[in-house]
Amino acid sequence: MRIDVKQCADILSKQDNILILTHAHPDGDTLGSGFALCRALMKIGKICAVINADEIPKKYSYLYDDIAPIKFKQDYVVAVDVATPNLLGDLDGQYHIDMCIDHHSTNTEYADNLLLKDVPAACQLMLEVIKELGAEIDEKIAGCLYTGLTTDTGCFRYASTTADTYRAAAELIDLGADNGKINRIMFETKTKTYARLERLALDSMRFYENERVAVITITQEMYRLTGSNEQETEAIAPLTRQIEGVEIGITIREKPDGTSKASIRTFESVNAAELAKSFGGGGHAQAAACRFDCSVKEARERLVEKCGEFLNDRNNLC
Amino acid sequence: MRIDVKQCADILSKQDNILILTHAHPDGDTLGSGFALCRALMKIGKICAVINADEIPKKYSYLYDDIAPIKFKQDYVVAVDVATPNLLGDLDGQYHIDMCIDHHSTNTEYADNLLLKDVPAACQLMLEVIKELGAEIDEKIAGCLYTGLTTDTGCFRYASTTADTYRAAAELIDLGADNGKINRIMFETKTKTYARLERLALDSMRFYENERVAVITITQEMYRLTGSNEQETEAIAPLTRQIEGVEIGITIREKPDGTSKASIRTFESVNAAELAKSFGGGGHAQAAACRFDCSVKEARERLVEKCGEFLNDRNNLC
Numbered sequence: 001m002r003i004d005v006k007q008c009a010d011i012l013s014k015q016d017n018i019l020i021l022t023h024a025h026p027d028g029d030t031l032g033s034g035f036a037l038c039r040a041l042m043k044i045g046k047i048c049a050v051i052n053a054d055e056i057p058k059k060y061s062y063l064y065d066d067i068a069p070i071k072f073k074q075d076y077v078v079a080v081d082v083a084t085p086n087l088l089g090d091l092d093g094q095y096h097i098d099m100c101i102d103h104h105s106t107n108t109e110y111a112d113n114l115l116l117k118d119v120p121a122a123c124q125l126m127l128e129v130i131k132e133l134g135a136e137i138d139e140k141i142a143g144c145l146y147t148g149l150t151t152d153t154g155c156f157r158y159a160s161t162t163a164d165t166y167r168a169a170a171e172l173i174d175l176g177a178d179n180g181k182i183n184r185i186m187f188e189t190k191t192k193t194y195a196r197l198e199r200l201a202l203d204s205m206r207f208y209e210n211e212r213v214a215v216i217t218i219t220q221e222m223y224r225l226t227g228s229n230e231q232e233t234e235a236i237a238p239l240t241r242q243i244e245g246v247e248i249g250i251t252i253r254e255k256p257d258g259t260s261k262a263s264i265r266t267f268e269s270v271n272a273a274e275l276a277k278s279f280g281g282g283g284h285a286q287a288a289a290c291r292f293d294c295s296v297k298e299a300r301e302r303l304v305e306k307c308g309e310f311l312n313d314r315n316n317l318c
Numbered sequence: 319m320r321i322d323v324k325q326c327a328d329i330l331s332k333q334d335n336i337l338i339l340t341h342a343h344p345d346g347d348t349l350g351s352g353f354a355l356c357r358a359l360m361k362i363g364k365i366c367a368v369i370n371a372d373e374i375p376k377k378y379s380y381l382y383d384d385i386a387p388i389k390f391k392q393d394y395v396v397a398v399d400v401a402t403p404n405l406l407g408d409l410d411g412q413y414h415i416d417m418c419i420d421h422h423s424t425n426t427e428y429a430d431n432l433l434l435k436d437v438p439a440a441c442q443l444m445l446e447v448i449k450e451l452g453a454e455i456d457e458k459i460a461g462c463l464y465t466g467l468t469t470d471t472g473c474f475r476y477a478s479t480t481a482d483t484y485r486a487a488a489e490l491i492d493l494g495a496d497n498g499k500i501n502r503i504m505f506e507t508k509t510k511t512y513a514r515l516e517r518l519a520l521d522s523m524r525f526y527e528n529e530r531v532a533v534i535t536i537t538q539e540m541y542r543l544t545g546s547n548e549q550e551t552e553a554i555a556p557l558t559r560q561i562e563g564v565e566i567g568i569t570i571r572e573k574p575d576g577t578s579k580a581s582i583r584t585f586e587s588v589n590a591a592e593l594a595k596s597f598g599g600g601g602h603a604q605a606a607a608c609r610f611d612c613s614v615k616e617a618r619e620r621l622v623e624k625c626g627e628f629l630n631d632r633n634n635l636c
Contacts, residue, residue: 156474156487157505159498163491169474170484180477187475191562192529195520202517211510244509 001112005125008101008114009132012078017047019074021097023082024053024089025231028151028186030081031056033101033122035063036144037080040135047072053089057231059185063144081122081148084108101125120160123148124168139176146177147186155187194235196226201236201251206300213307214240217296218253230255237263237287248275248307252296260292260299270310278306319430323443326419326432327450330396335365337392339415341400342371342407343549346469346504348399349374351419351440353381354462355398358453365390371407375549377503381462399440399466402426419443438478441466442486457494464495465504473505512553514544519554519569524618531625532558535614536571548573555581555605566593566625570614578610578617588628596624 003011012018020038022030034050041048049070056064077095079085083104085092100111103119116125123145130137130145137145149169153161156169173179190198201216208215216236223229233253240249249265262279265287266272272288279302281290292299321329330336338356340348352368359366367388374382395413397403401422403410418429421437434443441463448455448463455463467487471479474487491497508516519534526533534554541547551571558567567583580597583605584590590606597620599608610617 156497157501159502161497163488166484166488166491170481170488173481173484179474179479183475184477188560189562190560195561199517199520199523202513202520205517242506242508243513244507 002109003099003112003114005114005128005132008099008112008129009134011099011112012041012046012076012129012133013044015046015076017072017075019077019095020048020050021077021079021082021088021091021095022050022052023079023087024091026052026054026056026060028060029121029123029148031060031063032144032146032148032151033080033126035067036123036126036130036141036148037078037101038067039141039144040130040133040137042067043135043138044133051091053091059189060147062185063147066140079111080126085110101129118162120158120162120165121148121152123152124165127168127172137172137175139178142172142175142177143182146172146179147182150179150183151186155183191228191232193226193228194232197222197228197232198236198239200226202239205240207246208304209308209311211243211245212247212311213304214243214246214249215300215304216240216249216251217300218251219296220254220256237265241265241267247311248272250300250303250307252292252299252303254296258295260294260296262290262292262299262303264288264290264303270307275306275310279303320427321417321430321432323432323446323450326417326430326447327452329417329430330359330364330394330447330451331362333364333394335390335393337395337413338366338368339395339397339400339406339409339413340368340370341397341405342409344370344372344374344378346378347439347441347466349378349381350462350464350466350469351398351444353385354441354444354448354459354466355396355419356385357459357462358448358451358455360385361453361456362451369409371409377507378465380503381465384458397429398444403428419447436480438476438480438483439466439470441470442483445486445490455490455493457496460490460493460495461500464490464497465500468497468501469504473501509546509550511544511546512550515540515546515550516554516557518544520557523558525564526622527626527629529561529563530565530629531622532561532564532567533618533622534558534567534569535618536569537614538572538574555583559583559585565629566590568618568621568625570610570617570621572614576613578612578614580608580610580617580621582606582608582621588625593624593628597621 020034022034038048038050077097078099079097080101083106097111101114103122105117107115119125127145200222204217206215237251247269252260252262264272264276271285273283276282276288276290279290283289338352340352356366356368395415396417397415398419401424415429419432421440423435425433437443445463518540522535524533555569565587569581570578582590589603591601594600594606594608597608601607
């Protein structure tokens with residue numbers, strides 16, 4: 001069932017012992033919206049907690065470091081920024097999910113659903129929910145919500161960022177969000193291991209199809225040399241598409257078992273999801289992924305060949 | 319003489335044949351505020367033009383590509399985003415400057431001065447001036463102003479970005495600024511020559527003082543190998559400071575005559591301007607520069623030694 005912001009707040013007001021689920025491989029938007037909601041519900045007297053299937057990266061600790069852990073039996077379960085239950089990772093199937101608050105166009109509407117597909121971050125939606133709940137937005141809640149806004153919009157850079165997103169950011173800064181500090185943590189800090197990996201990744205970049213395709217390959221050996229890991233590879237994928245003239249940017253990483261996974265980034269001229277689909281993968285129009293049962297070199301050959309077909313076939317315009 | 323926004327608009331309303339000067343090595347804020355003012359003045363019937371001492375990088379062409387060049391004898395001269403006349407480059411001394419609209423704390427107040435030091439971009443101030451002028455803000459003017467806001471704040475990332483900056487951005491998007499396109503041009507596009515230079519620059523990075531100092535060195539040979547140039551080096555400087563644990567990030571580039579120039583980036587723990595001052599340079603607390611009459615290697619040695627002193631002398635806290 002679809003619900004609106006007011007219905008969402010009304011339902012939550014009547015519940016107690018509320019468990020909030022966030023998606024696996026957590027990012028700033030799922031954690032920011034989860035902890036903001038948790039803090040707001042606690043302010044209006046609810047027992048509440050946020051859980052995640054995976055370890056939360058240390059850089060997000062300011063979102064929750066003053067919340068004491070609490071054990072309780074949940075009466076109500078809310079998933080935030082979770083498009084489908086299988087994105088919950090190991091938490092999938094462990095709870096009956098009563099409500100979902102999300103902004104993904106791929107949302108499968110698996111619960112009472114507050115879904116706004118045209119907002120670029122769940123936190124933008126959560127700000128409205130918390131205002132409707134009547135909870136005071138202190139600087140901690142403002143910081144949580146700002147974190148989701150900035151991380152899901154690439155620091156307000158992506159085309160999905162709307163005037164309302166900027167207005168929400170202004171409101172949250174007025175309420176005490178430390179935008180300078182949050183953006184420095186999220187966008188200005190590379191671990192030494194990531195910095196080393198990035199350097200090797202850039203060294204590995206090769207161009208094809210008149211330099212319209214750029215491919216980075218990352219091997220297990222590179223993780224060993226740099227002390228980095230697969231999780232840190234996520235930040236590499238956008239680098240390929242930033243080169244002038246590149247229409248398809250691909251990052252292929254070697255899995256521990258010798259197979260490969262490719263992340264594909266494009267602009268309007270090529271549909272990344274269609275390209276990934278050729279190899280059994282999927283995703284969005286400008287960001288998609290697929291897997292290969294072969295080495296990174298062979299995956300690169302197969303992908304580059306397919307890129308050539310796509311670039312020469314203007315019927316694949318998004 | 320200091321003037322306020324209303325006085326500034328009143329004076330401009332009474333002038334005609336207005337020449338707008340922008341600073342040399344032009345950036346998005348000087349060009350954005352200059353062309354926004356020019357367009358607004360043209361809308362209220364003024365003859366007006368923007369000039370710059372240097373060639374304007376191609377990526378800014380959307381700011382002015384529909385403005386027909388015009389020759390006229392100026393009756394009134396306005397400098398925008400120009401802290402001191404010598405930043406005008408070859409235009410310095412060629413005109414009597416009647417008015418200055420700026421936001422730099424280092425402004426030397428060389429004309430009738432509309433100066434707001436706590437706004438992070440001249441364009442934020444210019445939006446107020448244009449509203450006071452009563453000119454209609456069309457999507458071209460909105461795009462010019464948004465360009466300055468986003469470039470001078472590192473896409474709304476720097477700590478100097480205020481709630482009012484976000485509100486101004488929201489207003490400009492409502493008025494038609496194409497934020498997605500502008501940010502893609504400004505932040506998501508690297509020239510191939512820059513990408514090659516960046517790779518060599520990262521390869522050259524060395525760490526000192528328990529990895530609290532990172533130094534990149536760029537030689538003339540690297541420009542030759544990559545087809546890049548000194549202008550493109552500006553974007554390299556912030557990379558050093560992004561590494562976790564680094565307190566002082568330095569980029570030293572070799573000049574054509576074999577001397578060197580260092581760009582210093584720090585966080586709160588070290589005053590970059592003080593460090594640069596040790597070598598006859600200067601700048602801001604977290605971004606400064608100085609020159610050396612020696613090779614990049616020798617400059618690196620001298621700088622690293624001085625960094626050690628600064629890091630060990632906590633009296634240099636900003």
